Amino acid sequence: MQTTQFQNFIGGRWVSSESGNSYPVNNPAFKNVILGTAQRSDIVDAKRAIESAHQALSRWAETPAPQRGTIIYRAFELLRARKSEFAKTITEEEGKSLSDALGEVNRSMNILEYAAGEGRRMFGQTTPSELPNTLAYTTRRPLGVVSIITPWNFPLAIPSWKIAPALICGNTVVFKPATSTPLSGINLVSLFEEAGLPPGVLNIITGPGSAIGDTLVTHPMVKGVSFTGSTDTGSRLYSMGARQLKKVQCEMGGKNAVIVLSDADIEKALTAVVEGAFGSTGQRCTATSRLIIEDAIYDNFISALIDMTKKLRIGYGLLPGIDIGPASSEEQLEQILRYIELGKVEGATLAYGGNRITGAEFDQGFYVEPTIFTDVEANMSIAQEEIFGPVLTCFKVKDFAEAISICNNVQFGLSSSIYTRDLSKAFSYVNQVEAGMLHINAPTLGGEVHLPFGGTKASGVGTREQGTEAINFFSEITTVYVDYAG
Ligand code: ADP
Numbered sequence: 001m002q003t004t005q006f007q008n009f010i011g012g013r014w015v016s017s018e019s020g021n022s023y024p025v026n027n028p029a030f031k032n033v034i035l036g037t038a039q040r041s042d043i044v045d046a047k048r049a050i051e052s053a054h055q056a057l058s059r060w061a062e063t064p065a066p067q068r069g070t071i072i073y074r075a076f077e078l079l080r081a082r083k084s085e086f087a088k089t090i091t092e093e094e095g096k097s098l099s100d101a102l103g104e105v106n107r108s109m110n111i112l113e114y115a116a117g118e119g120r121r122m123f124g125q126t127t128p129s130e131l132p133n134t135l136a137y138t139t140r141r142p143l144g145v146v147s148i149i150t151p152w153n154f155p156l157a158i159p160s161w162k163i164a165p166a167l168i169c170g171n172t173v174v175f176k177p178a179t180s181t182p183l184s185g186i187n188l189v190s191l192f193e194e195a196g197l198p199p200g201v202l203n204i205i206t207g208p209g210s211a212i213g214d215t216l217v218t219h220p221m222v223k224g225v226s227f228t229g230s231t232d233t234g235s236r237l238y239s240m241g242a243r244q245l246k247k248v249q250c251e252m253g254g255k256n257a258v259i260v261l262s263d264a265d266i267e268k269a270l271t272a273v274v275e276g277a278f279g280s281t282g283q284r285c286t287a288t289s290r291l292i293i294e295d296a297i298y299d300n301f302i303s304a305l306i307d308m309t310k311k312l313r314i315g316y317g318l319l320p321g322i323d324i325g326p327a328s329s330e331e332q333l334e335q336i337l338r339y340i341e342l343g344k345v346e347g348a349t350l351a352y353g354g355n356r357i358t359g360a361e362f363d364q365g366f367y368v369e370p371t372i373f374t375d376v377e378a379n380m381s382i383a384q385e386e387i388f389g390p391v392l393t394c395f396k397v398k399d400f401a402e403a404i405s406i407c408n409n410v411q412f413g414l415s416s417s418i419y420t421r422d423l424s425k426a427f428s429y430v431n432q433v434e435a436g437m438l439h440i441n442a443p444t445l446g447g448e449v450h451l452p453f454g455g456t457k458a459s460g461v462g463t464r465e466q467g468t469e470a471i472n473f474f475s476e477i478t479t480v481y482v483d484y485a486g
Pocket residue numbers: 149150151152153176177178179207208209210212213214228229230231233234237
């Protein structure tokens with residue numbers, strides 16, 4: 001069978017990397033299956049893409065925002081028509097179940113639809129001036145060329161929620177998808193091409209971030225950078241951008257906790273914890289990785305949790321009824337297994353799971369059991385570091401105050417959740433918890449596209465993503481004073 005070769009898209013043309021180098025894209029459920037080859041781009045390709053984006057900038061910036069919105073809306077309609085095809089690609093290259101992949105496509109559709117409408121809003125302010133016969137108002141301009149660097153866990157939705165607001169604000173884009181999941185990114189770019197986006201406005205180059213990442217941040221034509229990925233890479237890029245006084249936003253790791261108080265709706269909390277910890281193989285930035293339970297209900301909750309976890313169906317994401325697919329890559333599987341070993345060595349109790357799944361078709365992929373650790377202490381690595389896999393660490397606490405203290409005792413602050421019927425404790429939690437997104441009686445997961453997404457502490461830096469905050473990041477505010485006295 002001939003391998004499909006996927007190309008870069010630069011200046012409105014699908015092209016190979018200058019060096020001619022490419023790399024295979026694998027299916028994490030069948031490690032020997034190659035889905036195609038993608039371009040191994042280097043600095044020359046990055047520069048070409050940035051220059052193309054720069055050339056396309058003035059025309060796109062001058063296109064009225066509602067017209068830019070019409071193109072984004074067309075992309076939304078095309079995505080709606082290709083929903084199942086795009087979801088299948090997500091499952092094939094990332095590994096998540098088809099129902100999770102369809103959820104991801106839905107999210108991307110919502111993003112495109114919302115961003116298209118922003119073309120008719122993009123509000124500024126008008127205010128009274130302190131001077132007579134003077135009009136004072138604000139308006140928005142694009143930043144210019146922006147670089148967008150994305151991870152593999154949401155290969156369609158994360159690029160969508162960065163690219164759509166960047167485009168509606170009149171920026172031109174160089175987009176580098178994650179090395180292991182370039183195909184959904186290429187799908188998204190093709191959608192915009194078909195929707196009628198002018199050449200050069202959106203460019204994609206694939207390949208390792210280590211080779212081209214620095215150029216995407218430091219090239220003088222690049223005025224803004226939006227990154228999602230690890231805290232290590234994000235902080236490196238942020239400091240590089242800051243030295244050149246560029247606008248940079250980074251969404252990074254999480255160690256999200258669910259607190260279950262003794263008065264909680266237990267069934268509801270159990271479902272949320274299982275979906276939050278193990279759904280999408282625990283590879284969501286908003287996944288639940290810590291569970292903090294009040295003493296009085298701890299034992300019963302853990303045993304019900306193990307019963308529910310046992311029922312999860314693990315396997316190839318395209319098969320019907322599968323809840324959990326494989327880890328997204330061999331490196332990811334190794335990282336998860338390393339943390340499981342570390343948890344045991346550090347003295348936590350392995351209450352469920354903990355093994356790589358082997359035998360029959362599982363040998364072909366990177367499968368690991370959903371894993372639950374109990375007797376976890378706050379200073380253990382599995383309690384502090386992002387594992388990014390289906391591993392849940394459980395803490396027993398004596399009361400609400402201790403729950404809050406454990407919840408905040410990590411470097412991250414992305415999302416968090418509490419299950420309680422006590423309104424006073426719920427709002428006290430809202431006031432005290434250090435995280436960007438809070439859920440009361442709902443899982444740590446997700447977010448709606450018209451609301452800000454992002455975290456505090458080591459989870460996020462720069463303006464939040466999505467909603468009107470995305471417009472604030474991808475545009476520059478200009479303040480205008482007009483003396484109309486004559
Ligand atoms: P993860 O692999 O957990 O998603 P990474 O931070 O390693 O997190 O990767 C996120 C994105 O950043 C990917 O597109 C990756 O290729 C890119 N990347 C990795 N290293 C660098 C780097 N040094 N400079 C810029 N981008 C990078």
